[in-house]
Amino acid sequence: MEMENSSIDMCSWYYNMMRSSDRLLPNTSAANNSLNNCDYSPETDPPLVTSSMKVYTYCVPIILVIGLLGNLVSLRVFLSRNMRKLSASTYLAALSTSDITALLFHVLVDWLRWGLPSLNSDSAAPAFLNTPGVCHVLFYFSYVSRFLSAWFIVTFTVERYIGVCHPLRRKDICGSRAAHKVISSLVIIALVVMLYKPILTSARVVRTQHEELTRCFPDPQRPMLVFTLDSIYGLSITVLPFVLISVLNALIIQKLLRRYHRHRQCHVVTEESIIRMEFTVILLVVSFVFIILNLPFCIVWCKRFLLSRLHVRASEDALYDFDNLEGVLLLTRVVFYINYCVNFFLYSVTGAYFRHELKILVFYRSQRYSSYIKCSRVDSSPTTPQSWV
Numbered sequence: 001m002e003m004e005n006s007s008i009d010m011c012s013w014y015y016n017m018m019r020s021s022d023r024l025l026p027n028t029s030a031a032n033n034s035l036n037n038c039d040y041s042p043e044t045d046p047p048l049v050t051s052s053m054k055v056y057t058y059c060v061p062i063i064l065v066i067g068l069l070g071n072l073v074s075l076r077v078f079l080s081r082n083m084r085k086l087s088a089s090t091y092l093a094a095l096s097t098s099d100i101t102a103l104l105f106h107v108l109v110d111w112l113r114w115g116l117p118s119l120n121s122d123s124a125a126p127a128f129l130n131t132p133g134v135c136h137v138l139f140y141f142s143y144v145s146r147f148l149s150a151w152f153i154v155t156f157t158v159e160r161y162i163g164v165c166h167p168l169r170r171k172d173i174c175g176s177r178a179a180h181k182v183i184s185s186l187v188i189i190a191l192v193v194m195l196y197k198p199i200l201t202s203a204r205v206v207r208t209q210h211e212e213l214t215r216c217f218p219d220p221q222r223p224m225l226v227f228t229l230d231s232i233y234g235l236s237i238t239v240l241p242f243v244l245i246s247v248l249n250a251l252i253i254q255k256l257l258r259r260y261h262r263h264r265q266c267h268v269v270t271e272e273s274i275i276r277m278e279f280t281v282i283l284l285v286v287s288f289v290f291i292i293l294n295l296p297f298c299i300v301w302c303k304r305f306l307l308s309r310l311h312v313r314a315s316e317d318a319l320y321d322f323d324n325l326e327g328v329l330l331l332t333r334v335v336f337y338i339n340y341c342v343n344f345f346l347y348s349v350t351g352a353y354f355r356h357e358l359k360i361l362v363f364y365r366s367q368r369y370s371s372y373i374k375c376s377r378v379d380s381s382p383t384t385p386q387s388w389v
Helices: 002-019 029-037 047-078 087-119 134-165 167-173 176-193 223-237 239-266 271-310 316-338 343-350 352-363 367-379
Strands: 201-207 212-218
Touching: 047 087, 047 316, 047 343, 047 352, 087 134, 087 176, 087 271, 087 343, 134 167, 134 176, 134 201, 134 212, 134 223, 134 239, 134 271, 212 223, 223 239, 223 271, 239 271, 271 316, 271 343, 271 352, 343 352
Parallel strands: none
Antiparallel strands: 201 212
């Protein structure tokens, strides 16, 4: 009887872990064996989990469509002729690219695994998602894209901090060429460091009450190594960016308030200062929204992450609480996903130059606009800086 309860508990644990984004195996051989005889069914979920799954199932496709369209349009605007040479546009174009990648390799893949089957109890996730090799690649690019999305915001914040608080060094550090170097370095770091995920992932066959499934799991031979590296990764895309962005934004706001009072007395307002201020406002809004949307998921994820290691064999009440925590995690995950689709609206609300370029892109792609570009280039001053930000 004790072995039967242990198997049920482990199957419940397995189902919850597989429903979330970080699939961890317990550090016991008995637990691994019990996965091969898993009869757990999601029908026993508490109401919170069922409701959360419905929200996840129907809201994530909306986020995917809006996010892909919005980021594609934003990328096109930031790569337009008038904006591509701005260092701020370079960072925001990179952010749009990483968000698109995260939507495809993380949000879409997870929805195909867990959201699509919940639409119809007879349907199942596409089998190719869990085939050896494919699941390793999906894990890899999911981790890379999420890391880059978080740290592109951090680097943009650092660039704005230097531009606002250390203006004398702005021309040397904050140019378009420097932005390309920083972005390239971040991409290389992410591609190299995140190799640990496919290396420490293995495909295994799990037998449920209905069928045998192939699933990708972290390496059961090195659970503590996987736990440690995933913990570091989780902190690197949530807590660490949160702290850095908060501190730098506080310093930027403090400097802007001092500069505002000084400029009011001097009555000095230039086009360059207006554009710099606009991109600074965009940064502040994007970074604060990033913090707001990530913080709930970060807190719940950390709590669930620790409980998954402490309650390998748990009581029925503890498992029920754990299931409810999974329901809250699903809701915060939907909020977290909004981070990948909201930036287009933030740019449109806070950026007059973004709206101007967007109108040109949509309404004025004609010969008249081409003539306007040529005339503006002839009349522009040769002393205009390469980067306004």
